[in-house]
Each structure stands twice: as C-alpha cells, then as structure tokens.
Amino acid sequence: MALTLAGCGGGEKAKPAEPQKTSTAQSPGNPSAPTPDGGQSPAPAPVLATVNGESGIVLTINTVTRDAGGFVTVNGQIKNTGSQQFVKTSAWRGAERDLTGSGESVAGATLVDKAGKKRYYVLRDTDGRCLCTTGVAGIDAGATVPFFAQFPAPPTTTADVEFSLPTFATAAIKISG
Numbered sequence: 001m002a003l004t005l006a007g008c009g010g011g012e013k014a015k016p017a018e019p020q021k022t023s024t025a026q027s028p029g030n031p032s033a034p035t036p037d038g039g040q041s042p043a044p045a046p047v048l049a050t051v052n053g054e055s056g057i058v059l060t061i062n063t064v065t066r067d068a069g070g071f072v073t074v075n076g077q078i079k080n081t082g083s084q085q086f087v088k089t090s091a092w093r094g095a096e097r098d099l100t101g102s103g104e105s106v107a108g109a110t111l112v113d114k115a116g117k118k119r120y121y122v123l124r125d126t127d128g129r130c131l132c133t134t135g136v137a138g139i140d141a142g143a144t145v146p147f148f149a150q151f152p153a154p155p156t157t158t159a160d161v162e163f164s165l166p167t168f169a170t171a172a173i174k175i176s177g
Helices: 002-008 089-093
Strands: 049-052 057-067 071-080 110-113 118-121 144-152 160-164 171-174
Touching: 049 171, 057 160, 057 171, 118 144
Parallel strands: none
Antiparallel strands: 049 057, 057 071, 071 144, 110 118, 110 160, 160 171
16 A cells, blocks of 8 residues: 555655757758757858859858768858849759749759769659758848758769859869768
8 A cells, every 4th residue: 555655646746847948940051040959059150162143142052061871961051142032043943844843942953073074963852852942932132041952972082073053153162071
C-alpha cells in the first residue's frame, strides 16, 4: 500500500511548467535570421562572390558546401538595390518547362567545372521539383531574399567552379568541405 501512495505522488506540489522556447528555423542562406534562443544573430556571413544583374539586382554568394550525400549547396541572397519592385524572376527558372507547378525558382542556376569540362544543373526531387529556392515572383525595392540551390557534387579534386544564374554575370567560387 505504501508503494501505491508513493507512486501517486500525493502531497507533492506540482512543478510549474517550464516556459517553452520558440524557435525560428533559419533557412539556408539567411544569415540574419534570429537565433533560436532569441539572442543576437551571428556575425554576417562571409561573401564569396557578388555579381550584378539587371535593374539593380545584386546576387551575393555566402557559402558553397560539399555535403557527404554527394551534392554541393550554394547559399546566398538576392537584393533589389533599385527603386522599383523587380518582377522578371521567371528568367531565373532556366529554359526548362516547369511541369510541377512550383512557380518561380532559381532552377536555372548552373555550376561549371571548367577543368573537368562539365556543367551541373540543379538537382530535382522524385516529383521533379528543384532542390532550390522557389516562390520568388518579385523582389520589392530594398528587399533581400535568401536563396539556395543544390547540385550534384563535382569530383572531390575539384574546388574551383563557376556559378551562373540567368540575368547575372558568372561568379567564380570555391567549394568548401
């Protein structure tokens, strides 16, 4: 009987519930997102390359990482430094037809291994959707939009590649990892 009463916890005060921490998921390429504990965000991400596009659009590449799964992820941001909304993002989709209905994307991006003489296109999932940023139909004046794109990894001996996205100049970048 003593075990039964002890197991019921009679007479103990209930512990107050710990406040739950809210967290904001940090998307790849968004170095300015708040940290989960609500503290200051880390120092600005390094800039590997910056290229200009049309109408005041600037593409900044912050990281290019080789992952163990056999792919390379490019992260960065696209900023509209112009005075009007930029709406010509459909060119970033590339020449392929979008049959999945995912809308505007950066699926037209490519990586080029000049030494290996090979061009790599954005990876797709089993439903044909790009493994990249989607849903960017326009960028307001002064706004910044994070982006990412995943590609098949070039050979491990390849570190220097060129990143291209339609309407932007080509950027020479190094793969880390």
